[in-house]
Amino acid sequence: MIRVLIADDEALLRAGLRALLDTESDILVVGEAADGRAAIALARQTSPDVILMDVQMPSLDGIEATRQITAEAGLTSARIIITTSFPTEDYVVDALRAGASGFLVKDTAPEELAKAVRIIAAGGALLSPSVTRHLITDIQARRTDKPVDPGLVSLLTTREREVMSLVAAGLSNYQISERLFITPATVKTHVGRVLGKVGVNSRSQLVTLAYETGLATPMRARLANST
Numbered sequence: 187m188i189r190v191l192i193a194d195d196e197a198l199l200r201a202g203l204r205a206l207l208d209t210e211s212d213i214l215v216v217g218e219a220a221d222g223r224a225a226i227a228l229a230r231q232t233s234p235d236v237i238l239m240d241v242q243m244p245s246l247d248g249i250e251a252t253r254q255i256t257a258e259a260g261l262t263s264a265r266i267i268i269t270t271s272f273p274t275e276d277y278v279v280d281a282l283r284a285g286a287s288g289f290l291v292k293d294t295a296p297e298e299l300a301k302a303v304r305i306i307a308a309g310g311a312l313l314s315p316s317v318t319r320h321l322i323t324d325i326q327a328r329r330t331d332k333p334v335d336p337g338l339v340s341l342l343t344t345r346e347r348e349v350m351s352l353v354a355a356g357l358s359n360y361q362i363s364e365r366l367f368i369t370p371a372t373v374k375t376h377v378g379r380v381l382g383k384v385g386v387n388s389r390s391q392l393v394t395l396a397y398e399t400g401l402a403t404p405m406r407a408r409l410a411n412s413t
Contacts, residue, residue, distance in 0.1 A: 188307045189216045191234035193225035193251070194269070195243045199292070203238060203299070210300045222246025229255055234264050235307045239286070241270040241277050249277070249284050256285030256387065265306045265388075282390045288312035289390075309374075310358055310389070339399050341383045347401060349376040354393045354402035 190213055194200050200218045207213045216232040219225040221243045229237060237255070239248040248268060255261045267288040268281040281289055288306045290299075305312050339347060345366075352362045359373040366373070377389070386392055396402035 188213045188236060188303060189232065189234045190214065190303060191217045191219065191225065191228055191232060191237045191264075193219040193222070193228075193237060193243065193248065194240040195220050196240075199240075206296050206299055207303070213300060213303060220244075222248060222251030225251050226254055226258075229261050229264055230258075236303050237264055237266045238303075239266050239268050241268060241281070249280050252281060252286050253284040265309075267302060267306055267312070279394065282388075282394045285388055285391065287388050287390050338384045338395070339401050342380060346376055346380050346383070349373060350380050350392060350396055351402050353377060353380075353389055354396035356393075 190207055192200050192203050192215060194203070197220070200220075204215045204218065207215050216234055217228040219228050223246045225237065225239065225243075225248075226246075228234075239252055241248040243251075248270075252266050252268065255264055255266065265287040266285065267290055268277070268286045269290050269292055270277055271292045278289060287310075288302060290302055290312070294302070302312050339350075342350065348366060349362060352365060357365065359370045359377070362373045363370045377392075381387060381392060384392070384395055386395055393402070
């Protein structure tokens with residue numbers, strides 16, 4: 187059973203999300219929070235697997251709440267999907283750097299919501315197509331302003347760089363295993379080693395870093411998904 191916590195300052199939206207998820211036999215909504223501080227407190231009490239976290243909330247915004255949750259030792263198993271009506275570049279990059287595992291716009295089709303929850307609960311990363319465009323645009327714009335040490339990539343083996351670039355292209359562990367002719371378990375091991383070497387703690391942050399260092403580009407991502 188996937189335990190889900192919903193954090194949003196709009197009561198009607200929380201009720202709508204709960205109603206949609208309550209129809210799924212493998213998903214259980216364990217709590218609702220109206221602001222970031224309440225989300226942190228409820229996460230401690232309910233130990234959710236996935237948190238649907240709104241960006242703009244009173245008391246403490248969703249990005250800072252995400253940062254605090256992912257940094258707290260007792261909450262590291264909680265994976266966070268940021269939700270917003272307006273996926274601006276700052277929101278996207280800041281949310282991923284804070285440790286979010288996914289980012290969805292609020293007009294996501296109802297049938298896609300449960301799918302997103304399952305993907306994130308299983309350890310995947312997920313971005314709406316429009317969010318991915320914002321992410322790439324922002325990283326390209328920031329590259330000269332906030333350079334990232336390209337030497338980070340040199341710490342990786344050739345195979346680890348291959349895995350990192352395919353993660354950045356949006357491929358799942360299973361898809362990567364088929365592409366590289368290795369087992370999904372081996373892919374998972376490589377991803378874990380890459381995360382440790384480059385100093386990030388989620389696949390989404392790894393995607394951001396791959397674009398910032400130039401290991402991933404929009405063209406490479408399209409090629410990876412077309413072969």
